[in-house]
Amino acid sequence: MESSELKRxxxxxxxxxxxxxxxxxxxxxxxxxxxxxxxxxxxxxxxxCKDWYNAERWSRTHVFIGNCYSVSPEIVAxxxxxxRSVTLKGKPRFSDFNLVPENWGADIxxxxxxxxxxxxxxxxxxxxxxxxxxxxxxFLAVSFPNFKALSLLSCDGFSTNGLAAIATHCKNLTELDxxxxxxxxxxGSWLSCFPESFTTLEVLNFANLTSDINFDALEKLVGxxxxxxxxxxxxxxxxxxxxxxxxxxxxxxxxxxxxxxQELTIREYExxxxxLSNCKNMHTLSGLWDATGIYLPALYLACTHLxxxxxxYAALQSVELAKLLAHCPQLKRLWVLDTVEDKGLExxxxxxxxxxxxxxxxxxxxxxxxxxxxxxxxxxxxxxxxPRLHYVLYFCRxxxxxxxxxxxxxxxxxxxxxxxxxxxxxxxxLTNEPMDEAFGAVVRTCTKLQRLxxxxxxxxxxxxxxxxxxxxxxxxxxxxxxRSDWGMQCVLxxxxxxxxLEIRDCPFGNAALLSGLEKYESMRSLWMSACNVTMNGCRLxxxxxxxxxxxxxxxxxxxxxxxxxxxxYRSIAGPRRDAPPSVLTL
Amino acid sequence: MELxxxxxxxxxxxxxxxxxxPFYTNVNTSNGSCSSGGGAGGSKxxxxxxxxxxVVPKTLRLLLWKTDxxxxxxxxxxLDNSSSSSSAILKNDGEGLVGWPPVKAWRKKPRxxxxxxxxxxxxxxxxxxxxxxxxxKVKMEGNAIARKIDLSVHGSFESLSSTLMxxxxxxEEHWQKSFKLAYQDREGDxxxxxNVPWRTFTRSLKCIKLIRR
Numbered sequence: 001m002e003s004s005e006l007k008r009x010x011x012x013x014x015x016x017x018x019x020x021x022x023x024x025x026x027x028x029x030x031x032x033x034x035x036x037x038x039x040x041x042x043x044x045x046x047x048x049c050k051d052w053y054n055a056e057r058w059s060r061t062h063v064f065i066g067n068c069y070s071v072s073p074e075i076v077a078x079x080x081x082x083x084r085s086v087t088l089k090g091k092p093r094f095s096d097f098n099l100v101p102e103n104w105g106a107d108i109x110x111x112x113x114x115x116x117x118x119x120x121x122x123x124x125x126x127x128x129x130x131x132x133x134x135x136x137x138x139f140l141a142v143s144f145p146n147f148k149a150l151s152l153l154s155c156d157g158f159s160t161n162g163l164a165a166i167a168t169h170c171k172n173l174t175e176l177d178x179x180x181x182x183x184x185x186x187x188g189s190w191l192s193c194f195p196e197s198f199t200t201l202e203v204l205n206f207a208n209l210t211s212d213i214n215f216d217a218l219e220k221l222v223g224x225x226x227x228x229x230x231x232x233x234x235x236x237x238x239x240x241x242x243x244x245x246x247x248x249x250x251x252x253x254x255x256x257x258x259x260x261x262q263e264l265t266i267r268e269y270e271x272x273x274x275x276l277s278n279c280k281n282m283h284t285l286s287g288l289w290d291a292t293g294i295y296l297p298a299l300y301l302a303c304t305h306l307x308x309x310x311x312x313y314a315a316l317q318s319v320e321l322a323k324l325l326a327h328c329p330q331l332k333r334l335w336v337l338d339t340v341e342d343k344g345l346e347x348x349x350x351x352x353x354x355x356x357x358x359x360x361x362x363x364x365x366x367x368x369x370x371x372x373x374x375x376x377x378x379x380x381x382x383x384x385x386x387p388r389l390h391y392v393l394y395f396c397r398x399x400x401x402x403x404x405x406x407x408x409x410x411x412x413x414x415x416x417x418x419x420x421x422x423x424x425x426x427x428x429x430l431t432n433e434p435m436d437e438a439f440g441a442v443v444r445t446c447t448k449l450q451r452l453x454x455x456x457x458x459x460x461x462x463x464x465x466x467x468x469x470x471x472x473x474x475x476x477x478x479x480x481x482x483r484s485d486w487g488m489q490c491v492l493x494x495x496x497x498x499x500x501l502e503i504r505d506c507p508f509g510n511a512a513l514l515s516g517l518e519k520y521e522s523m524r525s526l527w528m529s530a531c532n533v534t535m536n537g538c539r540l541x542x543x544x545x546x547x548x549x550x551x552x553x554x555x556x557x558x559x560x561x562x563x564x565x566x567x568x569y570r571s572i573a574g575p576r577r578d579a580p581p582s583v584l585t586l
Numbered sequence: 587m588e589l590x591x592x593x594x595x596x597x598x599x600x601x602x603x604x605x606x607x608p609f610y611t612n613v614n615t616s617n618g619s620c621s622s623g624g625g626a627g628g629s630k631x632x633x634x635x636x637x638x639x640x641v642v643p644k645t646l647r648l649l650l651w652k653t654d655x656x657x658x659x660x661x662x663x664x665l666d667n668s669s670s671s672s673s674a675i676l677k678n679d680g681e682g683l684v685g686w687p688p689v690k691a692w693r694k695k696p697r698x699x700x701x702x703x704x705x706x707x708x709x710x711x712x713x714x715x716x717x718x719x720x721x722x723k724v725k726m727e728g729n730a731i732a733r734k735i736d737l738s739v740h741g742s743f744e745s746l747s748s749t750l751m752x753x754x755x756x757x758e759e760h761w762q763k764s765f766k767l768a769y770q771d772r773e774g775d776x777x778x779x780x781n782v783p784w785r786t787f788t789r790s791l792k793c794i795k796l797i798r799r
Contacts, residue, residue, distance in 0.1 A: 094685065096688070096690045097684075097685030097686070097688050097689075097690070098684055098685050099684060099685045154690070180690060361689065362687060362689065365687045365689045366687075395687060395689070420687055420688065422687045424683070424686065477688075479686070479688070504685075
């Protein structure tokens with residue numbers, strides 16, 4: 001060690017090495033760096049010098065890949081030899097709304113094959129918007145003997161047979177989290193595939209599944225997994241069954257109930273109430289399908305320490321919500337349907353002073369005959385009562401500039417502001433003016449803003465404001481907005497931290513697209529659909545920027561020169577080779 | 587027959603893909619009968635709404651009466667439980683907007699059954715039902731924004747007219763001089779509401795339009 005120290009101190013060519021008085025042995029450096037968890041910190045560390053780059057890559061155990069096509073599994077395996085946990089995201093976000101063709105890609109299998117060879121001790125896999133087949137799930141289940149945690153969010157391509165394979169083979173499984181996927185639900189017998197000797201499960205979330213499950217198998221499984229802390233049931237589990245599960249699992253920290261509606265005797269109701277209130281650790285509650293005012297009181301005692309309440313499957317009325325919230329003083333996150341209306345949101349403002357996140361989903365998003373839901377008044381009421389609010393997702397049918405200005409004045413710490421006025425291009429309903437000033441107020445006041453979704457009638461002025469003021473903005477979603485290329489140019493020329501830009505149905509064309517040439521390399525991706533971009537514009541972009549993948553998806557029957565859907569992303573893996581015929585790589 | 591409401595920016599000739607283009611309704615008043623021009627599609631026809639500069643690309647399906655038993659009394663509290671009969675839901679199969687509003691696919695499941703299933707004197711159950719059966723779209727020629735009125739609170743043309751006058755800010759005099767009441771019936775034909783009995787009018791109409799003489 002000493003001779004290497006001497007050698008290094010003599011070497012004055014590398015400024016990093018010469019600046020060091022005492023050098024760390026690699027093992028010590030790795031040990032120190034292994035404590036770093038944030039992948040951004042790790043990226044920074046790896047840029048310091050070659051030694052640190054190497055120490056970082058050897059000490060890293062978790063890799064996060066925000067776009068599965070930005071890199072290849074071989075490149076990842078080459079750089080990071082000791083990975084135990086992988087997070088991968090695939091399709092563009094607009095695939096959630098059916099804007100991406102079915103067979104677009106993002107298939108996990110090629111990754112699994114490489115991982116099986118390079119990371120045989122892989123423990124965790126978390127996927128978002130990836131395509132995964134039953135064969136892949138089976139391959140996963142048999143290839144990694146230490147496998148512990150599988151999380152699938154908004155994925156598709158698999159059925160409950162794949163889950164059966166996981167249950168059968170993964171002897172050390174601690175987490176099985178199946179959320180919001182396009183899953184082919186053949187039946188609930190997969191639960192019976194967990195062996196009798198299996199006791200390690202801590203997280204089980206199958207709320208996504210629609211079919212009946214084998215309750216007997218579930219009851220036994222929950223009974224023997226004493227470390228279980230997260231249990232999210234699907235709709236098929238009744239209240240009576242819920243009670244039976246809870247008496248054996250009072251340690252649960254997160255509970256997703258099944259159907260919250262059933263004819264119960266008084267005794268059964270009291271037993272349910274008692275079982276729920278015995279869950280002293282419960283901080284998250286969800287499920288609650290079809291919950292009505294009749295049985296909600298059974299929850300009251302259990303809600304004392306609740307920090308996250310997800311009521312987005314329960315079409316509650318305002319009075320029911322108000323009564324429930326009176327028992328939830330610690331609430332930090334609340335998801336509701338707009339059936340609670342403004343009066344319900346007033347109750348939120350009155351009862352939940354610690355609230356940090358609010359999501360209001362539309363109960364009937366596609367029915368424009370509905371005259372109910374929430375308005376600007378509800379949002380304003382929440383903002384007065386909940387000054388710590390920093391995350392909001394709000395679907396409404398009317399909004400005003402003045403209301404938004406008031407809201408951000410009350411809550412200046414927004415990091416995520418996602419406002420969806422459901423009628424495209426709708427102005428301020430009182431003044432009939434565009435909603436430019438609303439979003440101007442948001443970006444001016446909320447200096448910590450990271451994510452913004454805009455809606456309503458918007459001119460280029462909105463985008464001037466965004467470009468000028470939104471210095472921390474990372475994700476921007478735009479639909480049916482803007483007047484000319486200038487709008488998009490303002491954003492691309494302004495927001496220094498922009499990583500994801502997704503645009504649909506806006507009058508932005510080639511000039512706008514091409515104004516962001518250098519910018520796209522510092523971004524994860526750009527999506528533009530139903531805009532004015534042409535094939536020639538895309539070809540030019542592809543030609544100028546070799547490190548970008550420029551993909552165009554054509555619609556049936558559209559003009560040959562129009563680039564209907566454009567997806568641009570940086571990649572060190574080159575153009576992808578698994579694109580379906582409908583996706584053209586330029 | 588569907589009435590498509592679609593506007594594009596007068597100065598910007600872009601035609602976003604994914605929704606029907608603007609549609610021009612031709613109302614011929616000279617012989618008292620009306621017909622509507624057809625043809626959705628990418629080509630832009632004359633836009634008569636110059637003061638509007640916003641894009642309303644949605645294809646709005648008009649609210650239909652419950653057409654199953656036309657001879658029954660229309661009791662708004664008596665709607666059957668199958669919600670699909672009289673709802674105007676924008677579908678993603680060529681009509682309306684794909685992927686808008688941006689809610690995930692699994693949230694699309696209609697929750698009508700939730701309200702109907704509750705029973706036990708829930709006021710909202712009937713309230714939801716009522717709003718679906720008696721609200722009718724009203725448009726004024728020259729004004730792009732469609733309004734809705736609850737036809738069940740009116741018993742005569744006079745009552746209807748005075749409400750419409752208030753809604754669109756038209757004076758009595760102006761109304762008499764410049765406007766006529768037209769409506770589209772279930773067969774899709776446009777008719778004048780002049781010589782029709784009120785009952786026939788309310789039974790057969792799909793939507794109302796105020797046209798200028």
